């Protein structure tokens with residue numbers, strides 16, 4: 052149970068890198084009571100089960116493995132005076148900072164002046180990918196594999212096929228090696244791997260063949276997995292024998308509380324709608340970290356947490372600027388996947404405030420911002436698929452903005 | 464178990480929904496019952512996946528055994544569910560007409576309801592329909608409102624039926640496949656993978672294997688099972704706001720068609736398909752069909768577009784060459800076959816059990832009914848009621864999406880019906896059945912279930 056005799060200034064939902072960074076920053080800014088609510092037995096978030104380096108370069112100027120980095124984040128927060136409550140699940144986020152919790156003693160309702168929503172991302176499971184075949188055990192996401200291997204010293208299979216080629220899929224090869232698992236193949240529907248060279252060399256180094264232009268179709272087997280059926284670019288289907296399937300990536304924000312509650316959710320990012328301060332549709336709520344959009348590194352989320360923490364501290368002191376007007380920002384057309392923030396307070400942005408975008412495809416050309424039929428900003432881009440693009444808000448002609456801002460892409 | 468002592472009064476083959484209800488009825492009537500199930504967990508055949516609708520029978524064939532059983536079953540469920548702590552979500556259904564031809568058929572459907580003694584249906588306009596279902600596509604032209612079509616928990620209810628049997632002296636043998644048997648004019652000696660089981664009467668409730676069980680004993684069966692697969696897509700809980708009632712199409716001769724329905728667990732689902740196949744085990748799903756189901760769902764409720772998918776699955780209906788249930792008593796052999804319980808078994812189970820007990824009594828057998836039978840307390844897995852996580856000492860939340868506690872998991876891993884498979888544990892607790900499908904809790908669950916499952920979730924890394 053959380054002690055309710057002293058008022059809670061800020062409650063933080065989720066003790067990952069972003070939540071812990073926000074909490075630590077709030078304490079440093081002199082906020083009296085900062086409470087982190089974490090549903091796992093330990094705080095630290097996803098890095099708790101990333102058994103590999105590199106973590107911490109930006110934050111601590113040192114390289115840690117995930118678990119060591121998670122411990123360091125927790126220590127730093129505790130040392131700053133942050134209260135961390137584990138095995139504490141936020142079940143409902145209600146208007147004006149009221150939270151319904153599940154704690155080992157039962158249920159509890161708490162109220163906080165501000166809430167920071169920082170619940171991170173997860174991968175897309177087999178069901179939501181609409182992957183066909185039998186529903187068998189031994190089909191897991193990387194996050195589950197990592198937790199089994201690094202937290203429980205267990206393995207769900209010995210000869211899986213890995214689906215996906217982003218960095219997390221590459222890291223899964225190393226997780227497998229650690230647990231004596233020998234992946235039989237890595238498959239990727241696209242003609243190119245998602246991760247950059249030289250990371251893509253790693254699976255080959257470990258003897259895991261990479262099958263590009265290969266789409267997973269169905270999982271076969273009677274009681275356990277016996278093969279993954281795949282389709283090549285020309286439509287030929289074949290079976291890859293295996294005893295499990297590791298589904299990597301296709302990250303999606305863990306935005307259940309928003310979806311089920313009152314906070315507005317952006318279908319494009321899958322995270323809550325925020326302004327450039329990270330403030331949600333209910334001004335008692337702010338958001339930070341990978342919940343905002345899929346997907347950035349721990350270091351990035353940590354910085355985001357710090358920035359949001361600072362803004363919340365300002366807000367509690369009544370120093371967060373309101374701006375002359377708030378306008379929605381959105382993307383249009385097939386190339387731009389999303390933009391975050393989705394709301395802009397005009398004429399209050401600081402130098403570092405950015406619009407964050409992601410592309411559905413490889414693209415070279417111009418992103419143009421329009422408002423009320425007028426161009427209010429333009430940027431050159433040259434990006435690969437799934438890469439982050441940052442556009443400085445300071446480059447927008449804010450005095451020309453009269454209403455909603457739309458971003459479109461024009462190829463070069 | 465009873466090879467040396469006296470034979471059971473009744474051996475029931477198959478712990479599907481029907482077998483569980485059967486065990487309960489025969490126990491309550493005073494019979495000594497044993498339920499024989501070949502799987503490690505109950506509800507592992509046709510009963511593992513369905514739409515979980517408690518039907519009124521309004522659209523069943525008039526005068527069929529099916530409609531009688533469904534209505535008796537529905538009625539008995541209403542009588543017992545409160546005492547058992549089970550759920551009943553009386554959301555009602557709408558049979559929606561999307562074209563003029565379908566509008567023309569509504570009257571006939573309403574007449575059929577009247578013929579089936581379902582008197583409370585109402586014909587309503589598209590406008591009236593959208594007042595109660597504002598998210599429905601404006602292509603809906605008219606509908607029949609069927610007030611008492613309801614939602615129940617498809618696993619906790621049969622589980623509770625069996626629990627009541629066990630609490631009152633019934634027995635169950637799991638991992639016990641019936642492979643043959645002999646009747647000596649007085650008692651049956653069933654050959655099973657756990658040895659001989661002696662019983663005076665046998666009730667075959669083997670669902671998808673009903674014909675094979677009869678063949679293994681008599682060399683023939685009164686029907687042939689041709690499994691009919693039904694695939695489903697389950698949406699995120701946020702979607703459950705989009706429909707209140709069960710949205711039914713105007714049925715065709717073959718199936719009830721694609722239905723949009725909520726579940727008592729707070730999801731919204733669309734399905735099932737109707738695909739005939741030979742395999743009795745292949746419950747595979749396929750991407751194209753799932754996509755077509757989603758398109759069908761979006762045509763009914765346009766706001767479903769873009770809604771995240773939580774789960775995909777398929778169930779197999781024990782269909783036969785006949786439309787009606789195939790329930791028959793072979794008095795010369797003290798054998799009752801209860802087969803072909805195709806697509807309404809969840810609704811009909813309690814009624815089927817009453818009907819079957821009637822046949823049994825007609826064969827000259829009878830007992831003294833229990834006067835004050837013990838009543839089980841069903842697991843509470845729906846948010847309508849007070850879930851375990853709200854109570855103290857629940858241990859910890861293990862499955863975050865469905866808020867399943869460690870105490871609930873430990874309970875499901877113990878006792879005579881202890882889960883021996885992940886699938887069985889899911890049916891008893893809902894672990895990993897939410898949005899993340901095990902991303903967050905698989906590791907903890909693998910640890911908690913170590914040594915419990917026939918096929919473990921994971922093995923220890925010994926290096």
Ligand SMILES: Cc1cc2nc3c(=O)[nH]c(=O)nc-3n(C[C@H](O)[C@H](O)[C@H](O)COP(=O)(O)OP(=O)(O)OC[C@H]3O[C@@H](n4cnc5c(N)ncnc54)[C@H](O)[C@@H]3O)c2cc1C
Nearest residue numbers: 065067068069090096097141170171194340341348349352
């Ligand atoms: C499988 C996987 C592997 C990854 N590997 C790497 C990597 O190698 N390197 C890297 O830099 N990044 C990696 N990432 C990206 C990762 O998201 C970030 O590193 C970082 O963890 C994001 O921090 P966060 O604070 O936003 O969220 P998280 O770290 O996800 O933390 C969110 C926290 O919120 C808690 N929580 C969620 N809901 C609730 C609730 N309702 N109540 C209470 N608590 C709740 C969670 O338990 C969790 O501790 C990976 C991501 C995934 C999914």
Ligand SMILES: Cc1cc2nc3c(=O)[nH]c(=O)nc-3n(C[C@H](O)[C@H](O)[C@H](O)COP(=O)(O)OP(=O)(O)OC[C@H]3O[C@@H](n4cnc5c(N)ncnc54)[C@H](O)[C@@H]3O)c2cc1C
Nearest residue numbers: 477479481501508509510514516641670693807808809810
């Ligand atoms: C897609 C779909 C949707 C449905 N929707 C609904 C609905 O909304 N409402 C409704 O009322 N009904 C619905 N149903 C119907 C309902 O699920 C079935 O009627 C019911 O599950 C049939 O149960 P059963 O006990 O007859 O068969 P089963 O569940 O197949 O049970 C038979 C049992 O016998 C065991 N067995 C087999 N052979 C042997 C042997 N030799 N020895 C020992 N044990 C053996 C099997 O392992 C199995 O457990 C639906 C069905 C499907 C597939």
